Amino acid sequence: GENVEQHPSTLSVQEGDSAVIKCTYSDSASNYFPWYKQELGKGPQLIIDIRSNVGEKKDQRIAVTLNKTAKHFSLHITETQPEDSAVYFCAATEAAGNKLTFGGGTRVLVKP
Amino acid sequence: GAVVSQHPSRVICKSGTSVKIECRSLDFQATTMFWYRQFPKKSLMLMATSNEGSKATYEQGVEKDKFLINHASLTLSTLTVTSAHPEDSSFYICSAPSYEKLFFGSGTQLSVL
Numbered sequence: 001g002e003n004v005e006q007h008p009s010t011l012s013v014q015e016g017d018s019a020v021i022k023c024t025y026s027d028s029a030s031n032y033f034p035w036y037k038q039e040l041g042k043g044p045q046l047i048i049d050i051r052s053n054v055g056e057k058k059d060q061r062i063a064v065t066l067n068k069t070a071k072h073f074s075l076h077i078t079e080t081q082p083e084d085s086a087v088y089f090c091a092a093t094e095a096a097g098n099k100l101t102f103g104g105g106t107r108v109l110v111k112p
Numbered sequence: 113g114a115v116v117s118q119h120p121s122r123v124i125c126k127s128g129t130s131v132k133i134e135c136r137s138l139d140f141q142a143t144t145m146f147w148y149r150q151f152p153k154k155s156l157m158l159m160a161t162s163n164e165g166s167k168a169t170y171e172q173g174v175e176k177d178k179f180l181i182n183h184a185s186l187t188l189s190t191l192t193v194t195s196a197h198p199e200d201s202s203f204y205i206c207s208a209p210s211y212e213k214l215f216f217g218s219g220t221q222l223s224v225l
């Protein structure tokens with residue numbers, strides 16, 4: 001089955017700096033890679049996703065890159081703000097809308 | 113995005129009792145829903161896939177008699193934790209697909225005393 005590794009497990013950045021989270025996956029059949037933000041006591045919220053036919057996708061301060069050959073994908077948050085503080089999860093699946101395999105999560109703290 | 117509603121948000125029960133958690137897709141229909149479990153400061157682990165009109169598919173190691181899943185309609189799936197014990201205490205989260213994206217409910221914190 002699919003295995004998703006996520007690094008780092010914790011990330012502390014100064015407000016205004018950038019944050020980068022990296023994930024690797026094992027199953028070459030995976031072709032859909034969403035990212036979720038989870039605040040304490042709440043369910044995960046989809047923030048951005050990318051499919052294998054695209055190398056990069058951007059939505060305002062958030063961008064995701066995918067290297068399918070290396071089985072790597074990354075989340076980039078620019079101009080971080082205190083409200084970006086949360087746990088971020090990457091995930092992978094063979095078919096979009098199907099069950100997801102999650103990475104271990106990254107706890108991001110944005111210091112004002 | 114699509115809205116998935118989950119209730120209750122928090123439940124405390126005595127050991128040996130059963131607890132039912134509801135998951136509803138509010139503005140779309142879902143023939144499939146997914147139930148995840150999350151321990152404190154850990155990732156989400158898939159428990160089972162709920163299928164409307166048929167039996168749920170459980171992941172390896174998940175006791176189907178302990179975690180009963182019923183997908184009664186195209187907008188409702190329920191998870192019943194039977195004869196709950198303290199080790200069942202956890203955060204349970206449901207999800208449903210809409211337009212090839214997976215949306216999550218707000219989760220249920222179960223505490224078994």
